[in-house]
Amino acid sequence: MILYTMVPLEQVFPYSEEEGNNQVMISYNGIPLMAEWTENHEYRIVRVMSTDPNHYMDPVCKPGSTISLR
Template sequence: MILYTMMPQELIFPEDANAWNKIEMLNVKGVPVLAEQLDEGYRITRILSSNPFDYLNPELAPGNVIRHFGP
């Protein structure tokens, strides 16, 4: 079976069965992102925006930990 997707293999076939329970879709400064829930906040894992300038924003870079989010 071949999957044509832009999602990383770790999200489609997680080693941990509860991996999807930790991922949430959030709006950070009006930009939709996927983020992993941590004890101290959320870690951005993926930007889901169609605006190319959102990908240039260092605050939205994957790996950044955010404590407060919203518009």
């Protein structure tokens, strides 16, 4: 089955409550991000929550990368 939609995948196929417990909203250099806390005491970026297209082009803030806020 192919599903063509603008709705985020998380809304079409909701994840379990356990997966979402680690996710928090953070701001990194003024860019709002959805991130999750890792075992290495860093944040792994899950999603860029900004409306500014330039924030999506920033290689530091790509989903899957890790950042430290210390």
